[in-house]
Amino acid sequence: MQANIVCIPGDGIGPEIVAEAKKVLNKVAAVYGHEFNFEDVLMGGASIDAYGIPLTDETIAKAKAADAVLMGSIGGDAKTSPWYKLEPSKRPEAGLLGIRKALNLFANLRPAILYEELSAACPLKTEISEKGFDMMIMRELTGGLYFGERKTFEENGEKKAIDTLTYSESEIRRIAIKAFDIAMKRRKKVTSVDKANVLDSSRLWRSVTEEVAKDYPEVTLEHMLVDNAAMQLVKDPAQFDVILTENMFGDILSDEASMVTGSIGMLASASLNDTKFGLYEPSGGSAPDIAGKGIANPIATILSAAMMLRFSFDLDKEADAIEKAVKKALKSGYRTIDIMPQDEDERASVKQIGTARMGDIIASNI
Ligand code: IPM
Ligand code: MG
DSSP, rough: OOOOOOEEESSHHHHHHHHHHHHHHHHHHHHHHHHHEEOOOOTTTHHHHHHHHSOOHHHHHHHHHHSEEEEEEEOOOOTTOOGGSOOOOHHHHHHHHHHHHHHOOOOOEEEOOOOGGGGGGGOOOOHHHTTOOOOOOOOOOOSSSGTTTTEEEEEETEEEEEEOOOOOOHHHHHHHHHHHHHHTTSSSSEEEOOOTTTOOOOOOOOHHHHHHHOOOOTEEEEEEEEHHHHHHHHOOOGGGSSSEEEEHHHHHHHHHHHHHTTTTGGOOOEEEEESSSSEOSSSSSGGGTTTTTTOOOOOHHHHHHHHHHHHOOOOHHHHHHHHHHHHHHHHHHHHHGGGGGGHHHHHHHEEEEOOOHHHHHHTTTT
16 A cells, blocks of 8 residues: 655654654565655644744644654653743644644544563562553543633632533544444453543543443443542553543553553554544653663554554554564563663663664564
């Protein structure tokens, strides 16, 4: 097949890790006879530096015209970067929120998998980690607190701030359908996470999710309150298959889930709308402290490229090949610094390598 991929290398380690994902996609194209055309566009801090704003209409138009978008990461050090002297709506993160909304990317898929080879990096007790886990967090991405009305104003001589959390039935239904569809291809369990003991939006979330569940008799639906879910993620992560939740809860729980896998540098993500189009990016951030050093882990971005092949291009065989190539690199003992074992003896049994070498090895495994 022939596909046009818009790349947003972004800030910090973004350009380094996107370069490795391109390398791997080019190898897939060569081996399986596809043609992937890449075009780079700016977003986030890089766009502020060039155009004064984090997201231009041109970037949106190019992304919309593409078959899929591959992103690195955006943002910088909030303490030292001049980008954070700008008002919030002009900072790098506003670019990311803007493109999610502009492209209607309402479904954010964040898989959290404990790789056997990396189980030593899992911070949980061995009796928990040895069971392994493989969950898919489905986070609603264009509603809730992130996009509700907000304002800061003065009342009775003091400042007051309001953020609003709104969901409509249709917004809940479309993400719930995606979650159940994905559960059908997995272990057929959906855990819908909410705060229905307090929030109206959560009570609506629960009732719509239950309605959708009626169309999926094979899938087990359970509801879990978000505070309990935060606890269960570290107590017994193996219980989860698909976690379905709203925007803010998903933001928080997906960071927690990534941490228990041992490295955020391993975690891919996909943000989808209701067509085949998607934006694919690693779950981790721009890591400005290690940018330019050639040590960042490119695996999350490479695995995001695999998700692109699977969800946007229906190239399952090629996506499997990338995932296998990653596992092989790990099995062969190659590690970037973030996934090096803590234990001295174990460190001696693996080989620490940099970003580009990891990309080379994974590409050569395809
Ligand atoms: C994420 C990030 C973003 C979010 C930030 C950078 C706005 O934390 O993708 O999880 O909160 O959605
Ligand atoms: Mg986050």
